[in-house]
Amino acid sequence: MARMATTRRVVVSTIGAWFFGFLIFFPILWMVLASFKTELEAFAVPPSFLLFHWTTENYATVQERSDYFHHAMNSIIIAGGSTLIALLIAIPAAWSMAFSPTKRTKDILLWMLSTKMMPPVGVLVPIYLIYKSFGLLDSRIGLVFILCLGNLPIVIWMLFTYFKEIPRDILEAARMDGATIGRELVYVLTPMAIPGLASTLLLNLILAWNEAFWTLNLSTSNAAPLTTFIASYSSPEGLFWAKLSAASTLAIAPILVLGWFSQKQLVRGLTFGAVK
Amino acid sequence: MKHVLGAVCGASALLLAVPGMAETTLTIATVNNGDMIRMQGLTAEFTKKNPDIAVKWVTLEENVLRQRVTTDIATKGGQFDVLTIGTYEVPIWAKKGWLVPLANLGGDYDVADLLPKIKDAVSVDGKLYAAPFYGESSMVMYRTDLFEKAGLKMPEKPTWDFVVDAAKKLTDKSAGTYGICLRGKAGWGENMAFLSAMANSYGARWFDEKWQPQFNTPEWKTTLTTYVNLMKEAGPPGASSNGFNENLALFNAGKCAMWIDATVAASFVTNPKDSKVADKVGFALAPNTGLGKNANWLWAWNLAIPAGSKKTEAAEKFIAWATSKDYTKLVASKEGWANVPPGTRTSLYQNPDYLKVAPFAKLTLASIDAADPNKPTVKPVPYVGVQYAAIPEFQGIGTQVGQQFSAALAGSMTVDAALTAAQSATEREMKRAGYIK
Numbered sequence: 047m048a049r050m051a052t053t054r055r056v057v058v059s060t061i062g063a064w065f066f067g068f069l070i071f072f073p074i075l076w077m078v079l080a081s082f083k084t085e086l087e088a089f090a091v092p093p094s095f096l097l098f099h100w101t102t103e104n105y106a107t108v109q110e111r112s113d114y115f116h117h118a119m120n121s122i123i124i125a126g127g128s129t130l131i132a133l134l135i136a137i138p139a140a141w142s143m144a145f146s147p148t149k150r151t152k153d154i155l156l157w158m159l160s161t162k163m164m165p166p167v168g169v170l171v172p173i174y175l176i177y178k179s180f181g182l183l184d185s186r187i188g189l190v191f192i193l194c195l196g197n198l199p200i201v202i203w204m205l206f207t208y209f210k211e212i213p214r215d216i217l218e219a220a221r222m223d224g225a226t227i228g229r230e231l232v233y234v235l236t237p238m239a240i241p242g243l244a245s246t247l248l249l250n251l252i253l254a255w256n257e258a259f260w261t262l263n264l265s266t267s268n269a270a271p272l273t274t275f276i277a278s279y280s281s282p283e284g285l286f287w288a289k290l291s292a293a294s295t296l297a298i299a300p301i302l303v304l305g306w307f308s309q310k311q312l313v314r315g316l317t318f319g320a321v322k
Numbered sequence: 323m324k325h326v327l328g329a330v331c332g333a334s335a336l337l338l339a340v341p342g343m344a345e346t347t348l349t350i351a352t353v354n355n356g357d358m359i360r361m362q363g364l365t366a367e368f369t370k371k372n373p374d375i376a377v378k379w380v381t382l383e384e385n386v387l388r389q390r391v392t393t394d395i396a397t398k399g400g401q402f403d404v405l406t407i408g409t410y411e412v413p414i415w416a417k418k419g420w421l422v423p424l425a426n427l428g429g430d431y432d433v434a435d436l437l438p439k440i441k442d443a444v445s446v447d448g449k450l451y452a453a454p455f456y457g458e459s460s461m462v463m464y465r466t467d468l469f470e471k472a473g474l475k476m477p478e479k480p481t482w483d484f485v486v487d488a489a490k491k492l493t494d495k496s497a498g499t500y501g502i503c504l505r506g507k508a509g510w511g512e513n514m515a516f517l518s519a520m521a522n523s524y525g526a527r528w529f530d531e532k533w534q535p536q537f538n539t540p541e542w543k544t545t546l547t548t549y550v551n552l553m554k555e556a557g558p559p560g561a562s563s564n565g566f567n568e569n570l571a572l573f574n575a576g577k578c579a580m581w582i583d584a585t586v587a588a589s590f591v592t593n594p595k596d597s598k599v600a601d602k603v604g605f606a607l608a609p610n611t612g613l614g615k616n617a618n619w620l621w622a623w624n625l626a627i628p629a630g631s632k633k634t635e636a637a638e639k640f641i642a643w644a645t646s647k648d649y650t651k652l653v654a655s656k657e658g659w660a661n662v663p664p665g666t667r668t669s670l671y672q673n674p675d676y677l678k679v680a681p682f683a684k685l686t687l688a689s690i691d692a693a694d695p696n697k698p699t700v701k702p703v704p705y706v707g708v709q710y711a712a713i714p715e716f717q718g719i720g721t722q723v724g725q726q727f728s729a730a731l732a733g734s735m736t737v738d739a740a741l742t743a744a745q746s747a748t749e750r751e752m753k754r755a756g757y758i759k
C-alpha cells in the first residue's frame with residue numbers, strides 16, 4: 047500500500063515537473079516553430095501548432111540581409127572577454143574577502159551590489175561622453191569593459207558565497223603541512239571551488255550574451271553583437287514575426303547549446319554548498 | 323593558468339583588430355519597415371554610381387533607434403551620418419541646431435514636387451532639414467464583402483455616427499468577426515496617435531493657446547467615451563494591447579470589418595501574399611463629426627544629417643538618391659509599382675502606372691491633403707503637429723496619457739478617472755517644463 051502511494055507520488059510529481067518544464071520552455075519552442083512558418087502563417091488566428099507548411103525561407107532571408115557570423119563573433123568576443131576579465135578580478139577579490147574578512151567586508155560587498163541598483167540609463171550620457179573621448183564607441187574593447195564592470199558585483203558575490211562554504215579547517219590543515227598561499231590557492235582552494243567557478247562563469251557568460259542595453263547603445267556596426275541583430279528585425283510598421291523569430295532562434299542557439307552541454311556543472315555549481 | 327592567460331591574450335588581440343577604412347563610409351540608422359528594407363537591398367545601385375562611398379546600415383527597433391540617435395546627437399558622438407527620423411523630431415531637432423539643413427540636393431531633385439503638407443512638416447523657417455522617404459496619413463480600411471452582406475454602404479467621407487453604427491451591426495462575436503479594430507496599446511506613437519487624431523475631429527485639442535492641458539473639456543470626454551464604448555461593443559478582445567502590427571494581423575486574417583490606421587497599411591492589406599482578404603478591401607477618409615476636421619494624422623519617415631557627422635557631402639548625396647524620383651523608378655523597375663515608397667511626391671500620384679496598381683492612391687493623397695500640421699484642430703493651438711505636439715516633452719507626456727487611456731479601454735479605470743489622471747499628469751509636466759505656472 048505504502049509502495050503504491052509512493053509510486054503514485056512519483057508519477058504525479060514527474061508529470062508535474064514535465065508540465066512546468068514544458069510551460070517554461072513553451073515560449074522558446076513557439077519562437078522556433080514560428081521561424082519555420084511563412085509570415086502569413088505566423089500570425090494565423092487560430093495559430094497552427096505543427097501542421098503548417100514548414101519552410102527555411104526565413105533563415106535564408108535573414109542570412110542574406112545581415113551578416114550573422116559577424117554579429118555572432120562579436121557576441122562571443124564580448125561575452126567571453128568580459129567574463130574572463132571579470133573572473134580574473136573577482137577571484138582574488140572574493141578570496142580575500144572570504145578568507146581574510148575585515149570589519150568593512152560586509153559594507154564593501156553591499157556597496158558593490160549597490161551599483162547594480164541604479165538603472166543603467168541613468169549613467170548613459172556620462173558613459174557615452176567618456177567613450178566618445180576615448181574613441182571607444184562601437185568598439186569591442188569598450189563593450190568588454192562595460193559588461194565586465196556591470197557584471198563584476200554579481201561575480202564577486204557568487205564567488206564569495208562559494209568560497210565561504212569551503213571549510214576553513216582544510217586550509218588550516220594545508221597550512222600545517224607547510225603550504226604557501228599560492229599553493230593553497232592552486233592545489234587546495236581551486237579544485238574545491240571548480241563547480242562554483244564553472245557556474246559563475248556560465249551564468250556571467252549568459253548575462254553578458256543577453257545584455258541588451260549597453261550593447262545596443264554603445265555599438266553601431268563594427269562591434270554590434272547578436273542583440274542588435276535581433277533588434278534589427280523588429281518593425282513598427284510591418285509584420286515580420288517569422289523573420290524576427292528566425293533571427294532570435296539564431297541568436298540564442300549558441301548559448302542554448304552551451305547551456306545544454308554544461309547543464310551538469312551549472313546545476314552542481316548552483317546547488318554547491320546546499321548539501322553537506 | 324597558462325591556458326587562461328593564453329586565452330586572455332588571444333581575446334585581447336582579437337579585440338584590438340579593427341577593420342581598416344579606405345573610403346568614405348556612411349553609417350545610416352534606420353527602422354525595419356518594408357520600404358527601408360527595400361532601400362537597403364538597393365544600396366548596391368547607389369554605390370555603383372558613387373564608388374568612393376560605402377554604406378553601413380544600423381537597423382533598430384523604433385524606440386531604441388530614437389533613444390540611441392538622441393544620445394548620439396545630444397553628445398555630438400558622430401556615430402551616424404544619416405538618420406531616419408519622424409516628422410515629430412524634425413522641427414524640434416532643427417531648432418536645437420542638431421540637424422544640417424539640406425541645401426545641396428542637386429538640380430534635378432525637384433523640391434517643388436514634394437507634397438506640400440509633407441514638405442511643411444520637415445521644414446523650419448523655409449529651410450528643408452530632412453528629406454521625406456515615405457509619408458502617410460490615416461484612413462478607414464473596410465471589408466467590402468461584409469458591408470455588402472450587411473446592406474451597408476460606406477460613404478467616401480464617413481461620420482463617426484455612421485462608423486459606430488456600422489461597427490455594431492458588423493460585429494459577429496460568435497464567428498470571430500469584429501466591427502472595428504483600433505489601436506489600444508499605450509504609447510505616444512501608438513494609441514495616442516489615433517486618439518489625438520480622433521479628438522481633433524471631435525473639436526478637442528491637447529493644449530489651449532496658453533499651453534493649458536485640455537483633458538477636462540467635454541470634447542475629450544466625448545472622444546474617449548465614444549472610443550471606449552465602441553471598442554467594448556464592437557472591438558476584438560484584448561484590444562488594449564493592440565498596436566499597428568497586431569491590428570494588421572487581425573485585419574489580414576479577416577477578423578476586422580473596419581480598421582482605421584496608417585495609409586501605408588493599404589498596400590499590406592491588398593497584397594495577396596500577406597492578406598486573406600486582399601481583394602475585399604475598400605477605403606474611405608477617416609471619420610469626422612462635421613466640425614471640419616477628419617480623424618486622420620500626418621506622418622513621414624525622413625532622412626536627415628546629424629550636426630556631428632563629418633561626411634555631410636556624401637550623406638547628402640545618399641539622401642538625394644534615396645528620396646529622388648529616380649529612386650521611385652528604380653524600385654518600380656525592380657519590385658513593381660505597388661512597392662514604391664508612397665506619400666512624398668506629387669508626381670507619383672499622377673503616374674498612371676502607379677494609379678493602376680494602387681487602388682488606395684487617391685484616398686492616400688486625399689488623406690494627406692486633409693491633415694494640416696500647422697492648423698491641426700478646430701480651435702487654435704500653440705503647437706505644430708496633428709497627432710502630437712512638436713515639443714520635446716511630448717514623448718513623455720503622450721506615453722503617460724496613453725497609459726491612462728489604455729487602462730480605460732482595458733476597463734481597469736473609468737473614462738472620467740483616466741481623463742482626470744491625464745489632466746493632472748500633463749499639468750504637472752508642463753509646469754515642470756515651464757510652459758505654465
